[in-house]
Amino acid sequence: MSAIPAALATATALAATGALAGLGLPYRLRVAVVGVLTAGVGVAGGTAGVAALGGSRWRAVYSGLVPLAGAHVAVDALAGLFMAVAGAVLAAVAVYGIGYATGHGAHGLGSRTAQAVLPVFALSLVLVPVAAAVSTFLLLWELMALTSLFLVLAEHRGGHLPLGRSRERGSPSVRQAGTWYAVMTHLGLVLLLAGFALFAAQAGGETFATLRAGAHGIPPTVRGLVFVLVALAFTSKAGAVPLHAWLPRAHPEAPSPVSALMSAAMVNLGIYGLVRTGLDLLGGGPAWWWLGLLAMGGASAVYGILQAAMASDLKRLLAYSTSENMGLVLTGVGASGLFAAHGDKPLAALALAAALLHVVNHAAFKALLFCAAGSVLRATGLRDLDRLGGLRARMPVTAALFALAALGAVALPPGNGFISEWLLLQSLVHGLAVPGVAVAVVLPLSVALIALSTGIAAAVFVKALGVGFFARPRDERAAAAREAPPLMLAGMTLLAAGVVALALVPGLLGHGLDRAVGAVGLPGSGALTWGGLGVRLTDISARLEPLWVVAALTAAIVLATGLPRLYGRRRRRVNARLWDCGGGAPTPRMTYTATSFAEPLQRVFDDVLAPEQDVDVTPVRESAYLVERVRFQHRVPDRIEHRLYEPVLRALASTGRAARRLAGGSVHLYLGYGFAGLVVLLLALVVGW
Amino acid sequence: MGLLRKIRTTGRVAEPAPPRPEGQVQPSARQLGGSVQVRCVDAGSCNGCEIEIAAAFNPVYDAERYGARQVASPRHADVALVTGPVTRNMAAPLRRTVAAMGEPRLVVAVGDCAINCGEFAGGYGVEGAVADVVPVDLAVPGCPPEPEAIVAALRRVTGR
Incomplete structure (x- = not known):
C-alpha cells in the first residue's frame, strides 16, 4: 500500500471542503481558507505525483462512482510527473492567490463563485492524469474545462483595477475570451469523444488497459483516424498553432493566478493526453503521425514567439510564449514518436525525456512570469508594456523574480529552459542517423526552427523586462506602483526556488524522468544518465553540468565587471x-x-505577420491643404486567426441566418416538421430492414 | 567597377602639406597627443563658415592627415568648432555642448561673427560673440575664413 491513494483521498477531501468554504464563508475568511485548502490540494497531489515518480504504482476501480462504467484510476510514473508539476504549481500559486484576492472586495477572483470553483479546478488538474478509463478521463477533462471557464470569466465586470479606482462597467474582452474558450474547448471535447469512442469500439472496451491490449488489432486507417482526432483535441488544449486561438484571449483575461495555473498546469495536460494516447495506448504509429506533430510543433514555436514579439500586452505576450514552448514540447514528442517508429528506442527515449523536462521547466518559469505580471497588473492596473516602465525601482522583488523567470524562458545558459532545449537539440541532431527522406528533411528544419524561436524569444523577454520594468514610467499609474503584498511575494519566491533548482541541479529529476519515459514503453535509462550534478548522454558522448556552467558564467561576470571597477x-x-x-x-x-x-522584427517578418496600418488625415474645413488632425492606427492581427477562423465563423453565421427561415413561428409548420420526420424515419425503417 | 576606375583616374588630389604654422601649440592640447576629435556647433552662422569647414575636411585640404577628425557628439569631442554670432536660442545649447565635453577641452571660434558678431552685431536676436558665452581658446578670423586658415588653427591644436 503506497502513499498515493491516501494523498489523492486527502486532495479530494480538501477540494470538497474548499468548495464548500468558498460557497459558505464570508468574504474576509473565504479567500484565506480557500487559498490554504487549495494549496493543500496542490501539496497532496504533488506528494502523490512524487511517490509515483519514485517508482510506486497504484490502480483501483470504484464501480459505484460513475454510472455504468465505474471510475477506473491508475497512477504510473508518467501520470506522476504531470501530477507533481500540477501539484507544485498549485501549491505556490494558491499562496500567491490569497495575496492577490485579498483587499480587492468580493468580486473578481474573491467572489463566491470563483472561490468555490478554484479548489475544484485544482483537484481536476491533479486528477486528470489519474484517470484510467475513457469515461473517467472525459469526465475529469470536462470538469477541468468547465471550472477553468468559470475562472476565466471571474473578472467579467471589468479588469483588475488598483485600489481606490472606480470600476469600469463590464469588460467585453473578457466575455469574448470566455466565448472563444468555451467553444474551442468543447470542440476539442467533441473530437476527443469521437476519437475515443471509435478507439474503444474497435478495441472492445473502454479502460486504458483494454485499449492498450486491443490497439494492435485495429486496422491502420482506423488507428490513424483515432490518432488524428485525439491529437487535434489535445494540441488544441496545448495551444498549438493553428488551434491556439483561444489561448492568447483566455490567458490574458483570466485573473493572474488562474492564468498561471492554466499556462503552467492545464496546457501540460494536452501534452499528457497526447503522450498517453499516441505513445502508450496506441503504442506508437507510422511516421506520418509524428511528422505531422513535428510540423505543428515547429509552426507553433516560431509563430507563437513571433506573435509574442509583436504583443505589447504583457499577459498576451506570455500567453503566446506558452504557445511557443508547447510547440517545442510537441517537437520533442513528435521526434520521439518518429524515432520509435524507426525502431531507435534509445533516441526516442531521449527526445521524450527532453520534451517532458521542458514541460517541467516551462511550468516553473511560466507560472512565475504570470504571477509577476499579475502583481504588476494589481499594482498599476496596466498590462500595456507601452505604458509601463520604471518598475525596477518601485517593485524591486517582482522585477528581480520576473528577470529570473525570463532567463529561464529565453533558454540561454544559466536559465532552466536551456537544459531541456539542449537535450531536445541533441536528440534532433543525432536523429539524422535514422534513415528516411522525410527524416532527413524535417529534422534539420526542426533544429533551425528551434534555433530561430530561441533567438526571437531572447528579443521578446528583453522587451518585456527592459521596456516593462526598466527605464522611466510612461504612465502615472506605473509611477505610483508599489511592491506586491508579502503573500504574493511568498508564492512567487516558492516558484523562483523551483526555477533555480531546475536550473542548477536538474539531476534531481533524473530517475523520475527515466521512469516516466519508461512508462510509455521506451527504455528509460538507455540514452541518458543523470550522474552527480549533470546529465550525460551515453550513446552520443555528450554531457552537460549546469552547475559548472553557472559557476563559470558567474566567475566571468564578476571578472568582467570587477576588474574595470578596480582599475577605474x-x-x-x-x-x-x-x-x-x-x-x-x-x-x-x-x-x-x-x-x-x-x-525591426516586424519589418523582417513583414510577410508572415502582415501588419495593418491606417493613416486618416482630416483637413480643416476651409482648406484641403491645412491638416486639422492625423490619426495613425497600427495593428498586428493574428493572421492565422484572421484567415482560418473568420471565414468559418462567417459561413456559420450566414447558415444560421438562413436557417432562421425554417422557424417561421407557425405552429402548423412545426407540427408538419414533426410529421415529416416521423414519416421519413418510418420509411427508412421499412426500406432498410 | 566605376568606383575603382574613378579612384585610379583621379589619383591624389590632396594639396602638399604646408609648413607647420607659426605659433605655440596650445598647452592644454598637449595631453591630446596629436589626435583631436572635433564637434562643430553652428551657433547662428550664415552657413558660409560651414562651407569652409566642410572644405577643410575634404580630400583637397584634408585636415584629417594632421590628426583632426569630426565626430557626432560632444561626448566624443575634444574641440568645439563654433561658428556664427551666438543667437539667443543657441546660447544655452552652446553652453551645454561645451559642458558635455570631457576635459581637457578647447573652443575654437571660426569666422568674424564668432569673434565679434561681425555683420550681425547689435541684432535683436544676437546674444553676443562666442567669447561672451563660453571661454574661447583659439580664433580664426575671416568672413568666411579660408580652409587653409581653419586647417592651420586645427594644426596648432594637434601639433602636427
Whole structure:
C-alpha cells in the first residue's frame, strides 16, 4: 500500500471542503481558507505525483462512482510527473492567490463563485492524469474545462483595477475570451469523444488497459483516424498553432493566478493526453503521425514567439510564449514518436525525456512570469508594456523574480529552459542517423526552427523586462506602483526556488524522468544518465553540468565587471548632465516602447505577420491643404486567426441566418416538421430492414 | 567597377602639406597627443563658415592627415568648432555642448561673427560673440575664413 491513494483521498477531501468554504464563508475568511485548502490540494497531489515518480504504482476501480462504467484510476510514473508539476504549481500559486484576492472586495477572483470553483479546478488538474478509463478521463477533462471557464470569466465586470479606482462597467474582452474558450474547448471535447469512442469500439472496451491490449488489432486507417482526432483535441488544449486561438484571449483575461495555473498546469495536460494516447495506448504509429506533430510543433514555436514579439500586452505576450514552448514540447514528442517508429528506442527515449523536462521547466518559469505580471497588473492596473516602465525601482522583488523567470524562458545558459532545449537539440541532431527522406528533411528544419524561436524569444523577454520594468514610467499609474503584498511575494519566491533548482541541479529529476519515459514503453535509462550534478548522454558522448556552467558564467561576470571597477577607481569621476543634444531634458514619451522595440522584427517578418496600418488625415474645413488632425492606427492581427477562423465563423453565421427561415413561428409548420420526420424515419425503417 | 576606375583616374588630389604654422601649440592640447576629435556647433552662422569647414575636411585640404577628425557628439569631442554670432536660442545649447565635453577641452571660434558678431552685431536676436558665452581658446578670423586658415588653427591644436 503506497502513499498515493491516501494523498489523492486527502486532495479530494480538501477540494470538497474548499468548495464548500468558498460557497459558505464570508468574504474576509473565504479567500484565506480557500487559498490554504487549495494549496493543500496542490501539496497532496504533488506528494502523490512524487511517490509515483519514485517508482510506486497504484490502480483501483470504484464501480459505484460513475454510472455504468465505474471510475477506473491508475497512477504510473508518467501520470506522476504531470501530477507533481500540477501539484507544485498549485501549491505556490494558491499562496500567491490569497495575496492577490485579498483587499480587492468580493468580486473578481474573491467572489463566491470563483472561490468555490478554484479548489475544484485544482483537484481536476491533479486528477486528470489519474484517470484510467475513457469515461473517467472525459469526465475529469470536462470538469477541468468547465471550472477553468468559470475562472476565466471571474473578472467579467471589468479588469483588475488598483485600489481606490472606480470600476469600469463590464469588460467585453473578457466575455469574448470566455466565448472563444468555451467553444474551442468543447470542440476539442467533441473530437476527443469521437476519437475515443471509435478507439474503444474497435478495441472492445473502454479502460486504458483494454485499449492498450486491443490497439494492435485495429486496422491502420482506423488507428490513424483515432490518432488524428485525439491529437487535434489535445494540441488544441496545448495551444498549438493553428488551434491556439483561444489561448492568447483566455490567458490574458483570466485573473493572474488562474492564468498561471492554466499556462503552467492545464496546457501540460494536452501534452499528457497526447503522450498517453499516441505513445502508450496506441503504442506508437507510422511516421506520418509524428511528422505531422513535428510540423505543428515547429509552426507553433516560431509563430507563437513571433506573435509574442509583436504583443505589447504583457499577459498576451506570455500567453503566446506558452504557445511557443508547447510547440517545442510537441517537437520533442513528435521526434520521439518518429524515432520509435524507426525502431531507435534509445533516441526516442531521449527526445521524450527532453520534451517532458521542458514541460517541467516551462511550468516553473511560466507560472512565475504570470504571477509577476499579475502583481504588476494589481499594482498599476496596466498590462500595456507601452505604458509601463520604471518598475525596477518601485517593485524591486517582482522585477528581480520576473528577470529570473525570463532567463529561464529565453533558454540561454544559466536559465532552466536551456537544459531541456539542449537535450531536445541533441536528440534532433543525432536523429539524422535514422534513415528516411522525410527524416532527413524535417529534422534539420526542426533544429533551425528551434534555433530561430530561441533567438526571437531572447528579443521578446528583453522587451518585456527592459521596456516593462526598466527605464522611466510612461504612465502615472506605473509611477505610483508599489511592491506586491508579502503573500504574493511568498508564492512567487516558492516558484523562483523551483526555477533555480531546475536550473542548477536538474539531476534531481533524473530517475523520475527515466521512469516516466519508461512508462510509455521506451527504455528509460538507455540514452541518458543523470550522474552527480549533470546529465550525460551515453550513446552520443555528450554531457552537460549546469552547475559548472553557472559557476563559470558567474566567475566571468564578476571578472568582467570587477576588474574595470578596480582599475577605474584611480581616475577622477565627474558627474555630468545627461547629453540631450542641447535641447530640453528627455521626457518619458521619448523612451523606447515595446512597439518601437518590436518594429525591426516586424519589418523582417513583414510577410508572415502582415501588419495593418491606417493613416486618416482630416483637413480643416476651409482648406484641403491645412491638416486639422492625423490619426495613425497600427495593428498586428493574428493572421492565422484572421484567415482560418473568420471565414468559418462567417459561413456559420450566414447558415444560421438562413436557417432562421425554417422557424417561421407557425405552429402548423412545426407540427408538419414533426410529421415529416416521423414519416421519413418510418420509411427508412421499412426500406432498410 | 566605376568606383575603382574613378579612384585610379583621379589619383591624389590632396594639396602638399604646408609648413607647420607659426605659433605655440596650445598647452592644454598637449595631453591630446596629436589626435583631436572635433564637434562643430553652428551657433547662428550664415552657413558660409560651414562651407569652409566642410572644405577643410575634404580630400583637397584634408585636415584629417594632421590628426583632426569630426565626430557626432560632444561626448566624443575634444574641440568645439563654433561658428556664427551666438543667437539667443543657441546660447544655452552652446553652453551645454561645451559642458558635455570631457576635459581637457578647447573652443575654437571660426569666422568674424564668432569673434565679434561681425555683420550681425547689435541684432535683436544676437546674444553676443562666442567669447561672451563660453571661454574661447583659439580664433580664426575671416568672413568666411579660408580652409587653409581653419586647417592651420586645427594644426596648432594637434601639433602636427
